[in-house]
Amino acid sequence: MKLYSIRVKGHLGAMSLAAFPEMVSQQRGADCVLTGVLPDHSALFGIVTQIEALGLELVEIRLLVPNPDQSERKG
Amino acid sequence: MAVDLGRGHVAVTGLVDRERLLSALDQALKKRVTLISAPAGSGKTSLLRTWIGRLQGAYRVAFISARSEEDEQGFWLVLLAAFGASETPVPVPTFNGANAVDRALTQLNQNNDPIVIVIDDAHELTHDALAHVAKFIADLPAHAHVVLASRHDLRLGAHQLRLAGEVAEIRAKNLEFTESETRELLARSGITLSGEALRTLQQRTEGLAAGLRLAALSLAVDSDPEEFVAQFSGSNRVVADYLMAEMLERQPPHVQRLLLTTSILGRVNGELADLLADTTGSDSILLELEDANAFVVSLDSERTWFRYHHLFRELLRLELRRTTPDLVAELHRRAAEWFTDRGYMVEGIRHTQAAGEWQSAAWLLADQVFDLLMSGQHKTLQSLLEAFPRAARIDHPELALVDAALESTQGRFEEAAQHLDIAEREAEKQPAEEDCGYRVGIATLRLCLARLRGQLDSVIEQVNYLASPAGARRRSGTPLSGVLRATALMNLGVVEMWSGRLADADQHLREGAELSEKIEHPYLRVSCLSNLGFASKVRSFASAREHSERAVELAHRYGWENETIIAPALLTLAGTHIWAGDFITGEKWLARAVKLTPPNTNPPVELLLHIVSGMFHAGRNRLSDALVEFEQAQRMQSLMLGEHVLASQATGWAAATKARLGMLADARRVLAEASPERAATGELRNAAAAIALESAEPDEALAQLRDVLDGRAPIIHDFTLVEAHLLAAQAYHMLKNEPEVRSSIEKALALAELERLILPFAMTGSRELLGKLPRHTTAHAALVLEILDMLEGWPRAGNGLSTPATTELSQTELRVLRYLPTNLSRSDIARELYVSVNTVNTHFRNIYSKLGAGRRTEAVERARQLRLLAH
Numbered sequence: 001m002k003l004y005s006i007r008v009k010g011h012l013g014a015m016s017l018a019a020f021p022e023m024v025s026q027q028r029g030a031d032c033v034l035t036g037v038l039p040d041h042s043a044l045f046g047i048v049t050q051i052e053a054l055g056l057e058l059v060e061i062r063l064l065v066p067n068p069d070q071s072e073r074k075g
Numbered sequence: 076m077a078v079d080l081g082r083g084h085v086a087v088t089g090l091v092d093r094e095r096l097l098s099a100l101d102q103a104l105k106k107r108v109t110l111i112s113a114p115a116g117s118g119k120t121s122l123l124r125t126w127i128g129r130l131q132g133a134y135r136v137a138f139i140s141a142r143s144e145e146d147e148q149g150f151w152l153v154l155l156a157a158f159g160a161s162e163t164p165v166p167v168p169t170f171n172g173a174n175a176v177d178r179a180l181t182q183l184n185q186n187n188d189p190i191v192i193v194i195d196d197a198h199e200l201t202h203d204a205l206a207h208v209a210k211f212i213a214d215l216p217a218h219a220h221v222v223l224a225s226r227h228d229l230r231l232g233a234h235q236l237r238l239a240g241e242v243a244e245i246r247a248k249n250l251e252f253t254e255s256e257t258r259e260l261l262a263r264s265g266i267t268l269s270g271e272a273l274r275t276l277q278q279r280t281e282g283l284a285a286g287l288r289l290a291a292l293s294l295a296v297d298s299d300p301e302e303f304v305a306q307f308s309g310s311n312r313v314v315a316d317y318l319m320a321e322m323l324e325r326q327p328p329h330v331q332r333l334l335l336t337t338s339i340l341g342r343v344n345g346e347l348a349d350l351l352a353d354t355t356g357s358d359s360i361l362l363e364l365e366d367a368n369a370f371v372v373s374l375d376s377e378r379t380w381f382r383y384h385h386l387f388r389e390l391l392r393l394e395l396r397r398t399t400p401d402l403v404a405e406l407h408r409r410a411a412e413w414f415t416d417r418g419y420m421v422e423g424i425r426h427t428q429a430a431g432e433w434q435s436a437a438w439l440l441a442d443q444v445f446d447l448l449m450s451g452q453h454k455t456l457q458s459l460l461e462a463f464p465r466a467a468r469i470d471h472p473e474l475a476l477v478d479a480a481l482e483s484t485q486g487r488f489e490e491a492a493q494h495l496d497i498a499e500r501e502a503e504k505q506p507a508e509e510d511c512g513y514r515v516g517i518a519t520l521r522l523c524l525a526r527l528r529g530q531l532d533s534v535i536e537q538v539n540y541l542a543s544p545a546g547a548r549r550r551s552g553t554p555l556s557g558v559l560r561a562t563a564l565m566n567l568g569v570v571e572m573w574s575g576r577l578a579d580a581d582q583h584l585r586e587g588a589e590l591s592e593k594i595e596h597p598y599l600r601v602s603c604l605s606n607l608g609f610a611s612k613v614r615s616f617a618s619a620r621e622h623s624e625r626a627v628e629l630a631h632r633y634g635w636e637n638e639t640i641i642a643p644a645l646l647t648l649a650g651t652h653i654w655a656g657d658f659i660t661g662e663k664w665l666a667r668a669v670k671l672t673p674p675n676t677n678p679p680v681e682l683l684l685h686i687v688s689g690m691f692h693a694g695r696n697r698l699s700d701a702l703v704e705f706e707q708a709q710r711m712q713s714l715m716l717g718e719h720v721l722a723s724q725a726t727g728w729a730a731a732t733k734a735r736l737g738m739l740a741d742a743r744r745v746l747a748e749a750s751p752e753r754a755a756t757g758e759l760r761n762a763a764a765a766i767a768l769e770s771a772e773p774d775e776a777l778a779q780l781r782d783v784l785d786g787r788a789p790i791i792h793d794f795t796l797v798e799a800h801l802l803a804a805q806a807y808h809m810l811k812n813e814p815e816v817r818s819s820i821e822k823a824l825a826l827a828e829l830e831r832l833i834l835p836f837a838m839t840g841s842r843e844l845l846g847k848l849p850r851h852t853t854a855h856a857a858l859v860l861e862i863l864d865m866l867e868g869w870p871r872a873g874n875g876l877s878t879p880a881t882t883e884l885s886q887t888e889l890r891v892l893r894y895l896p897t898n899l900s901r902s903d904i905a906r907e908l909y910v911s912v913n914t915v916n917t918h919f920r921n922i923y924s925k926l927g928a929g930r931r932t933e934a935v936e937r938a939r940q941l942r943l944l945a946h
Contacts, residue, residue, distance in 0.1 A: 008313075009313075010311060010312060010313035010314065010316075011310075011311040011312045011313060012312070012313055012316060013312050013313065013316040013317060013320060014397060015316050015319060015320060015390055015393050015394050015397065016313055016315075016316045016390070016393065018393040018394070018396055018397040019389075019393050027311070030311055032313075052114065052115065052226055052227065053115055053385070053386070053389050054115065054313075054315065054386065054389060054390070055114045055115035055116040055117075055283070055285065055315055055386050056313060057114075
């Protein structure tokens with residue numbers, strides 16, 4: 001289980017956000033940042049594939065915290 | 076799988092002509108491959124559709140869109156059809172990618188007219204499929220060009236091609252709409268914007284095709300287009316998201332409902348749309364939407380089936396789930412019912428699963444196992460099975476049949492057997508009359524495993540169950556699927572055949588072949604016919620040959636010459652020819668069978684293969700080679716449970732050949748180790764007699780032969796009897812009882828006449844005896860001549876014919892030819908011509924070769940046809 005933050009270009013409306021129920025979204029400037037805990041790599045690539053399917057522009061993927069249960073969450 | 080040829084259809088409707096891109100594509104035709112790599116919504120498919128519209132006439136076009144969840148075989152079959160294969164390509168249970176590529180290339184090379192092959196959605200190809208496509212491209216003929224459209228770059232191994240300048244590329248940047256193209260797009264929908272608004276729109280969408288088209292749909296009905304653009308540019312929202320929402324909002328409610336409810340479907344037609352949206356007249360709406368270029372595309376030329384643009388559909392689905400989540404399961408349920416009622420079982424099962432109705436889905440899937448297996452849709456079967464959550468797999472043990480089926484295709488026989496046990500326990504819980512389909516499925520799969528592993532004993536119950544007229548109804552009351560029943564008959568027939576129940580096998584395989592023909596399942600038909608050849612030897616060789624030849628001919632028609640299913644047919648043909656002394660033809664069939672039977676994969680078939688090989692060597696007096704083959708046949712028997720129908724033949728001939736090689740102690744040991752049942756067979760008695768003869772014990776030989784000659788010993792076929800009479804003749808000869816010698820030979824000839832069983836005369840070493848037979852005392856003079864011809868014509872260490880330089884007969888050969896229609900033997904002819912028998916043999920060999928004949932009568936016939944001989 002790892003905490004990821006994924007940044008895509010543009011703000012996601014309700015329609016697009018519905019594709020990422022496991023993530024929390026925040027608008028940061030002209031981008032949207034999705035944050036969430038994903039169980040494994042397959043889940044991560046699932047999110048990436050969904051991003052591709054929606055034609056979104058992927059800006060950045062970050063691994064925030066390797067073991068969120070044990071260490072503090074970062075903002 | 077009804078091969079969905081619709082995947083090969085591409086609707087060509089009026090879209091913006093993007094000249095610069097269209098001419099780029101035209102230019103790219105000079106190279107081998109064009110790669111279009113750009114995200115969803117960039118307008119790849121639309122561009123290709125327009126371009127294909129312009130190409131038609133100058134180029135043949137094959138279009139296919141790749142699908143993620145389907146078996147690769149379907150992909151290649153659609154391409155084959157598009158390349159102009161005359162016979163509708165049919166799927167086989169065992170797909171081989173390399174063969175598919177070869178077939179596609181071969182088909183492509185049949186026609187040198189320039190052709191463009193477009194593969195859309197290439198990112199959906201599996202890793203393996205992509206590797207095969209790469210191989211296909213590497214060997215592409217010069218008159219063909221491939222275009223691949225994908226959302227991301229593909230690993231095609233295109234590096235070499237790139238270096239050679241064979242690859243053209245179009246990327247996202249190229250696909251972006253320019254300002255003037257934007258203007259034209261809007262103009263087509265009757266929209267004019269101020270220059271500034273136009274630029275804003277173009278920049279905000281970054282020229283994304285989907286975005287612009289969505290915008291156009293909204294702008295076309297908006298009262299204040301300039302304001303729309305202003306609002307749009309003021310928002311930070313992702314383009315597709317914003318514009319999609321705007322576009323939907325502007326649609327009349329019934330259209331919104333239509334779009335949203337049908338978004339759960341992979342493909343939609345009017346009737347199905349009406350059902351989901353609780354309305355009527357959907358087909359005309361769909362047509363209108365396509366005409367308005369609103370992201371709807373027809374899938375066939377009659378425009379009855381449609382699908383939505385991927386991105387469009389994706390967003391609609393999300394919106395449906397977000398706004399009316401409770402409706403989703405119900406929609407899937409309705410769609411499931413519609414599809415299953417019409418026999419679209421795979422889609423039906425998917426929707427049933429999506430509706431969360433796991434019980435129904437489990438039974439539906441169990442029912443479909445054989446249909447999917449026999450059409451090679453293993454991957455589909457696997458993905459349908461894996462769609463069940465783990466809890467559902469436990470709650471529904473009937474799925475164990477599916478597990479077993481998949482494992483049997485992967486060669487995991489132990490696991491398959493265990494899953495069948497689970498499935499059987501489940502079947503027992505159901506009332507007997509209710510669930511035939513499931514039980515038949517279990518029984519069939521057990522037989523299939525038994526067949527593959529050569530375990531003939533263990534399946535008596537299954538055999539009895541399937542052979543009984545145990546109704547033919549499924550749980551739903553519908554009759555058993557034809558595929559299930561035909562597969563059951565095939566497996567049943569094959570197991571019966573190898574266990575020696577040839578009459579039953581003949582009946583069931585015949586039934587299976589007829590049923591397969593009726594339900595138009597060529598693969599099952601070829602399987603049944605291929606085995607029927609061997610099984611029907613019990614009726615006649617002619618019948619055996621007919622079925623085998625039909626099987627081979629059919630296999631050829633569908634491009635299955637290298638499939639192992641025709642091995643039994645090839646071996647039967649080899650066998651019947653070798654029995655008749657036609658070694659040339661026999662060897663050809665045998666060689667083909669050897670090539671397509673990998674060792675240790677199918678013991679029963681391999682046993683037959685080794686017997687026929689042994690017969691071939693024995694007939695040409697290569698005893699050591701023959702012995703090797705007979706011992707291999709015995710080894711195959713040892714890998715099996717239950718007695719193979721030819722087991723006694725293998726043992727008998729192994730022992731007899733050892734005796735003839737002088738290995739008397741070994742030969743006796745082989746017989747001593749045989750079970751009492753096998754020892755009582757005619758085949759082993761004959762072997763015992765052969766050993767006795769080699770030991771110069773003619774009385775002992777006759778004693779062994781008594782039961783065979785009296786008809787008391789069980790025999791496989793009359794050839795054992797012929798053999799017995801010949802061995803008796805040799806015994807009588809040792810006892811100097813000439814009348815009995817003649818009598819025995821006469822009996823042998825009489826039996827051999829019908830099916831031309833010439834081989835026993837060779838294998839028993841009866842040449843001398845036959846040669847001494849006064850010609851006038853026999854009623855079978857022609858047969859005798861032919862046998863002698865065969866026996867004398869093959870030199871001891873011969874290994875085949877030498878191919879003469881020309882096809883014309885030389886003077887000497889013509890002279891010899893004139894003796895062919897007479898009843899003079901080769902030695903007689905040699906005397907007439909004052910040459911040695913060896914010389915005559917050489918001439919005969921060459922004559923046969925030049926005339927393409929296998930034996931004397933055939934050579935005479937050919938010579939008469941060619942007017943080298945008078946009639």
